Amino acid sequence: EHGGVDILWRRGFLLVLFMCMEVGAGFEESLAPNMPIHAYFPKSDGPRKRMYPTGKERQYEHKTYSDGYRVQITPSCEAERREMEDIVLDKANNIRKAAEVHRRVRRYAQHELLKPGIKLIDICEKLENATRTYLEADKGKAGVKAGIGFPTGVSLNSCAAHYTSNPGDKTVLKYDDVLKLDFGTHVNGFIVDSAFTWAPNAKYETLLEAVKDATYTGIKEAGIDVRLCDVGEAIQEVMESYECVLDGKTYQVKCVQNLMGHSIEPYRIHAGKSVPIVAGGPSTRMEEGEIYAIETFGTTGSGYVWERGDCSHFALNHPDEILDSGMKVKMPRASKLQNFIEKHFKTLPFCPRYLEWAGQKDYMPALQHLVDTGVVQDYPPLYDTRGSYVAQYEHTIFLRPTCKEIVSQGDDW
Numbered sequence: 001e002h003g004g005v006d007i008l009w010r011r012g013f014l015l016v017l018f019m020c021m022e023v024g025a026g027f028e029e030s031l032a033p034n035m036p037i038h039a040y041f042p043k044s045d046g047p048r049k050r051m052y053p054t055g056k057e058r059q060y061e062h063k064t065y066s067d068g069y070r071v072q073i074t075p076s077c078e079a080e081r082r083e084m085e086d087i088v089l090d091k092a093n094n095i096r097k098a099a100e101v102h103r104r105v106r107r108y109a110q111h112e113l114l115k116p117g118i119k120l121i122d123i124c125e126k127l128e129n130a131t132r133t134y135l136e137a138d139k140g141k142a143g144v145k146a147g148i149g150f151p152t153g154v155s156l157n158s159c160a161a162h163y164t165s166n167p168g169d170k171t172v173l174k175y176d177d178v179l180k181l182d183f184g185t186h187v188n189g190f191i192v193d194s195a196f197t198w199a200p201n202a203k204y205e206t207l208l209e210a211v212k213d214a215t216y217t218g219i220k221e222a223g224i225d226v227r228l229c230d231v232g233e234a235i236q237e238v239m240e241s242y243e244c245v246l247d248g249k250t251y252q253v254k255c256v257q258n259l260m261g262h263s264i265e266p267y268r269i270h271a272g273k274s275v276p277i278v279a280g281g282p283s284t285r286m287e288e289g290e291i292y293a294i295e296t297f298g299t300t301g302s303g304y305v306w307e308r309g310d311c312s313h314f315a316l317n318h319p320d321e322i323l324d325s326g327m328k329v330k331m332p333r334a335s336k337l338q339n340f341i342e343k344h345f346k347t348l349p350f351c352p353r354y355l356e357w358a359g360q361k362d363y364m365p366a367l368q369h370l371v372d373t374g375v376v377q378d379y380p381p382l383y384d385t386r387g388s389y390v391a392q393y394e395h396t397i398f399l400r401p402t403c404k405e406i407v408s409q410g411d412d413w
Contacts (some may be wrong), residue, residue: 031108032126037101037134052096055398055407060223084401088289094190095291095398095407098149101134101185102192103410109181110412114198116175121165123173123181124152124353131185149184149191150269150349151313155381156180160256160297160305160390163381164312164351176201180392186348189266193293194408195394203246207391210242210253211298212413215393218261218275218294219406224399226286231294232260232276239277239298246300246389254303255296256390259382264291264396267346268318290399301388313379314367315349316341325374334369341376349379 043049108130113123128148132138137147151164156177165171173179182195197208217238221231235255242253261275273284277296286292316338317325329335337360341350344358355363370376384390393413398405 031104031111033104033108033130033133035133036136037097037104052093052100054092054096055099055405056409057403057405058220059403061220080401082402084288088400091190092398092400092405094187095192095396098135098146098185098187098190098192099194099396099407101131102183102194102408103412104134105130105183105185106181106194106196106410107412110198114173114179114181116173116200118173119165119169120154120156120171120173121167121169121353123154124165127152127183131183135185135187144344144346146187147185148348148354149186149193151183151351151354153180153182153195155182155390155392158301158384158386158388158390159309159381160259160299160384160392161382162313162379163309164353166310166312166352167356178204178207178389178391180390182392182394184269186267189346189348190291191264191267191269191348192396192408193264193269193295193394194396195295195392196413197391197393199391204244204389204391206242206244207246207253207298207300207389208393210239210244211296211391212393213242214239214255214277214296214298215294215395218277218296219395219397219404222275222286222292222294222397222399223404224286224288227283228273228275228286229279229281229283232281233279235276235296236278239296242298244300251300253298253300256299256305256384257303258305259295259297261292261294261296261394264293267348269293269315269349286399288399288401292397292399293394294397295392295394297390297392299384299388299390301384301390303384305382305384305390307380308383309381311378311380312351313349314351314371314376315379316345316347317375317377318347322375327373327375329370329373329375331366331369334366334373334375337363337366338370338375341370 041050109127131148135146155161155163156179179198184191184193214235218231218235221234239255244251255277257278263271263273265271371378395406396408398407
């Protein structure tokens, strides 16, 4: 008798437990951040109070190129290089902090934002607010010490780069779109620049695979004393070995020849050295301590991009470049806007949405005057031929004394 009651009670308990689990499944915790990134990492007892995760480390390749130049880390200099690691540790920790934020923000985007039907402007604003939360970049600080590295790129289909939503953008993401999500984070000016392509329709898989393979080939080739032209040649060989079939038509995947990776310096996303993605580039060599964005673009179109459409990306030129322009700002409102940009962004790229977020109004005439006088550089959207599809993958690497570190690599790619 009591055994039967016990069985019924246990069955009832299990039923209630199962129902609770089902209800709870609909209330999964959001990946949107609610506290700064440093709260996730305890302080240490050492001289450096808080350390952030190291990226994927890869050893440098020991190889000889066709011109006879040999790239090799010899045992005699290995001990010295290890001593140099301590010197660059603070620099590395800034980059790693920015990279950890990037990984978490893009995971949030992948799981909760990138779905057909969402507006591009909502992707941008929610993603950027997540970065601001992690790095405490509120309106008072405006992200100069830490925050957004550059406007969130949401370039669709034949648009390869430099498209972010301007205020009022009503563009909606669709199932058949090929979206390049390219965004940056920074800590003390040390920028992490990483991008991936979202394309839920399986017909684009080969295109995405080609570009991802080409990017990792570039990362594998990169290293201290490596020539930039050799990196580009290796990338092109891999990228253009792929063919993809779209709607019954076969396309050779082409490199977008006038888009490149680039060196990065504090507060300068494009710091002077370009990493080509085709053969025939410069013989300039990579150097120890440099940071690079290794990015590749593959296309079903012409393999060349042109400026088209309304501009959304701007950046204050370096003071030396402003002096070289020889032009002076004559509009008082433009002078005020220049001071505002210097205070809130330095030479980090920005967009009209950021100006509005920080409280600016009726700024376009002044901004255009700054562009016309060479104080600010504009970066319009870049498109391949109409009807083509462009994919992009990108990681930031740090050429440390003993190895190269893919600081932005995560579990996603």
